[in-house]
Amino acid sequence: MGARARTRSAAALATALGVLLTLAACTLSPPPPTGSESALAKLITRVERLPGVDTAEGEIRQVDAKDDPHDWIASLEVQADTTDLGVAERIRRTAAQGVTGTTLTVSVDVPRGRASAPVAVDPMDPDVVDLAGRLRAEPFVHRLVVTPHDTTITLVGRIDFAEATALARPIIAERAATLDRGDISMGITATQPGPALLRAIDGFQRDPGVDRVSYSPGTTYAQAARADAGAEAAGGPTGAGTLRSYLAIDARAPGTIARVLATTEDEAADAREGPRTAYHVGLDGPGGWLGLPLDAREPDDQGLDEDTVPPAPSAHPWTPADVDDRAATLRRFLLRSAETTGVPATVDTAAEPCTPTGTSDASGTRATASTVVPVFTVMDDAQVPFDAVTALWTSAGLAPGGRAMGRDDWSSTTGADPASASIRGTADGLSLTAESVCVP
Numbered sequence: 001m002g003a004r005a006r007t008r009s010a011a012a013l014a015t016a017l018g019v020l021l022t023l024a025a026c027t028l029s030p031p032p033p034t035g036s037e038s039a040l041a042k043l044i045t046r047v048e049r050l051p052g053v054d055t056a057e058g059e060i061r062q063v064d065a066k067d068d069p070h071d072w073i074a075s076l077e078v079q080a081d082t083t084d085l086g087v088a089e090r091i092r093r094t095a096a097q098g099v100t101g102t103t104l105t106v107s108v109d110v111p112r113g114r115a116s117a118p119v120a121v122d123p124m125d126p127d128v129v130d131l132a133g134r135l136r137a138e139p140f141v142h143r144l145v146v147t148p149h150d151t152t153i154t155l156v157g158r159i160d161f162a163e164a165t166a167l168a169r170p171i172i173a174e175r176a177a178t179l180d181r182g183d184i185s186m187g188i189t190a191t192q193p194g195p196a197l198l199r200a201i202d203g204f205q206r207d208p209g210v211d212r213v214s215y216s217p218g219t220t221y222a223q224a225a226r227a228d229a230g231a232e233a234a235g236g237p238t239g240a241g242t243l244r245s246y247l248a249i250d251a252r253a254p255g256t257i258a259r260v261l262a263t264t265e266d267e268a269a270d271a272r273e274g275p276r277t278a279y280h281v282g283l284d285g286p287g288g289w290l291g292l293p294l295d296a297r298e299p300d301d302q303g304l305d306e307d308t309v310p311p312a313p314s315a316h317p318w319t320p321a322d323v324d325d326r327a328a329t330l331r332r333f334l335l336r337s338a339e340t341t342g343v344p345a346t347v348d349t350a351a352e353p354c355t356p357t358g359t360s361d362a363s364g365t366r367a368t369a370s371t372v373v374p375v376f377t378v379m380d381d382a383q384v385p386f387d388a389v390t391a392l393w394t395s396a397g398l399a400p401g402g403r404a405m406g407r408d409d410w411s412s413t414t415g416a417d418p419a420s421a422s423i424r425g426t427a428d429g430l431s432l433t434a435e436s437v438c439v440p
Helices: 003-026 036-048 087-094 126-136 161-172 195-205 221-233 254-262 324-339 383-395
Strands: 053-064 068-080 103-110 119-121 141-147 150-155 177-181 184-188 210-216 246-251 278-281 287-289 348-354 364-373 398-404 407-412 420-426 429-435
Touching (some): 195 246, 254 398, 324 348, 324 364, 383 429
Antiparallel strands (some): 141 150
16 A cells, blocks of 8 residues: 555544544533544554555544443454455554554455455454354355354355355354345354254245245253353352244245244254244234244243253143044045146145144144145146146135245135145145144
């Protein structure tokens, strides 16, 4: 960098600081700490002289002009002109003395390399820089932001969130991180989200009816116990409990998405390792707890540690009722559906727990049936058989109820079995399911 560019940066900083001082005088706020303006200007000049640095800019501001007017932050933002992350160490050594009377924060943007993603990193922490160096070399990373308190990974477009999570976890170890792409933002830890929710989120990203997905991981009982032990050793308050993981989704068919989440396993909660994940679909849509019936009450499982076993979700163990007749009805229904396509298929049936109307326990039983009609063995396009099946369902008193993860949900308008059904095109053909009403 030439002297002119450095002088211009320092002059610009002085002008900005002059404006801040003028505003401070007008609002009776205290001025920046004595010597801080000149110290920051000199730091900018020294940093811009470093090899690999293109530009440096900075400002001094109050942490909170109203409630904390005497606490000041000096921020320094550096743009590198090299792809070598080694520039971070040079900046760290140069900025080590800080800025008089302030807390110094530093960020350096390093551009994309031949086999490394662009990264914005806090150069003052060697461990953070090391983590950034390892992550930016991974092919699933499109862009990266790493600070002592946050790691945000923007993913490339050709990888699922479940796969990216599996690749990122060994690198971030015990740190938390956020995986972003498009309208999906998903926090991850060593254990959260669990495998079932990861599969669901990958399904949501492919669903045109889902507009936004945001997931924030909570804490486990073991983490709460360690936090309590640390607080007790420091003489602080204990018993803060755990934080519940939270999933927020914007979707055009909120009820359908909620039904998917109600049947999505929460492995950590089921293993009694942490509180159950909460979710909400849309501003005014349904909410609930992952893996529990839609009308379930909130689990009382947040104030527990790893030595306390939370209660089971249901107070009544499930004893299957006899739903053989209902299963036979569902089998005939799906066989008729397959017949409309002209392609034979076999139907599997089963019984599963459900929540009877007016109760909060999954103590009821419903029959289920499923089949995949291999239409591609005799035709190239599934649209005609798809339309034939849904026409039959309409004549049988079912109506479309929503769409999630590529599957169209239908429900009975008469109260008779099947109470619900679904259809989805797959690589193997048409996937059909049906469920009976829930009986106590």
